[in-house]
Amino acid sequence: MFADRSLLKGVGYGVSAGLCWGVIFLGPQLTPGLSGVQFAVLRFLCFGLFSLALLMPRWRRVCSNLTVADWRSLFWLSLIGNLFYYSLVGSGVQLIGIATTSLIVGLIPVLVTLAGRNDANAVSLSRLFPSLCCAVAGVVLISLHALNSGENPNSSASTIVGITCALGALISWSWYAVSNSRRLGVITSVSSHDWSLLTGIMTGAQSLLLAIPAFCFEVETHSISVWLNFLLVGSGVALLSSVVGGACWNQASRLLPLALSGQVLVVETLAALLFGFLWEHRLPDTSELAAIALLVTGVVWCLNCHRAAPGHKPSHQSGEA
Known part of the structure; x- marks a missing residue:
């Protein structure tokens, strides 16, 4: 009974995190005057400031527990899992749209689930196979629909670049999710929440170094009101998503095994699709509804597999999308 309640709470936190993370695909569309890299730098500058303010009261105590290896991990996790990942997402959104980008990135749950298949108490791949098939089928169906809809005004070269960016984002955050989980599994002196804030501070510092080359030729290009709009969107995405x-993902990661947490990440794709449809002022068509149904079926099926398992061990994953 306790395990079921813990599992349901973990799924609830995971769903909340996915809804918040769906906003990241909308941000680049709200700032058409900025490139994907520029908006990523702006967002993580804001996130770095928020993280620093939240961690400052216990900064010395937390940092005293970190080793050189921990700081090295923070550097690479922040660079690849945050700054590099979101630069690719932003570029993909601006080149091929929210739907196509979010659905290519939506394959992250599949990669994360496969990576966690050998973890302690993880459900076997044979039992997960039907749910994985549903998730993959949903992503493939709606990706083909988006690519063949004929609504993409960009050139074929831009489309290829956009798809490449989305694939790069898929690989980089899948690596981040697994590597971060593994790292947290061996760290006992720092909570997952503080580790997330440290990641935000590190990403903010990296963004600060990139801010000058990214914006030095853009300052006079836009008016003050436009820059204020960029800042509001960037800080809003940083506050809500980061x-x-x-915080929601930290709680979910403590309650869910890695394989199931990977499946719950599908919610981010669904949220991104919802925001995309709202942005385009339309409802999903039959093919899109079918794909969404397949994705939801995959998640529910995976949840039932874990509920039927003899026990589950929480993962130690701290995330940032």
């Missing part, structure tokens, strides 16, 4: 979404 701070609130990260």
Whole structure:
């Protein structure tokens, strides 16, 4: 009974995180005057400031527990899992749209689930196979629909670049999710929440170094009101997706095994699709509804597999999308 309640709470936190993270695909569309890299730098500058303010009261105590290896891990996790990943997402959104980008990135749950298949108490791949098939079928169906809809105004070269960016984002955050989980599994002196804030501070510092080359030729290009709009969107995405979404994901990661947490990440794709449809002022068509149904079926099926398992061990994954 306790395990079921813990599992349901973990799924609830995971769903909340996914809804918050769906906003990241909308941000680049709200700032058409910025490139994907520029908006990523702006967002993580804001996230770095938020993280620093939240961690400052216990900064010395937390940092005293970190080793050189921990700081090295923070550097690479922040660079690849945050800054590099979101630069690719932003570029993909601006080149091929929210739907196509979010659905290519939506394959992250499949890669994360496969990576966690050998963890302690993880459900066997044979039992997960039907749910994985549903998730993959949903992503493939709606990706083909988006690519063949004929609504993409960009050139074929831009489309290829956009798809490449989305694939790069898929690989980079899948690596981040697994590597971060593994790292947290061996760290006992720092909580997952503080680790997330440290990641935010490290990403903010890296963004600060990139801010000058990224924006030095853009300052006079836009008016003050436009820059204020960029700042509001960037800080809003940072607060909702990074701070609130990260906090929800920390809780989900403590309650869910890695394989199931990977499946729950499908919610991020669904949220991104919802925001995309709202942005385009339309409802999903039959093919899109069928794909969404397949994705949801895959998640529910995976949940039932874990509920039927003899026990589950929480993962130690701290995330940032």
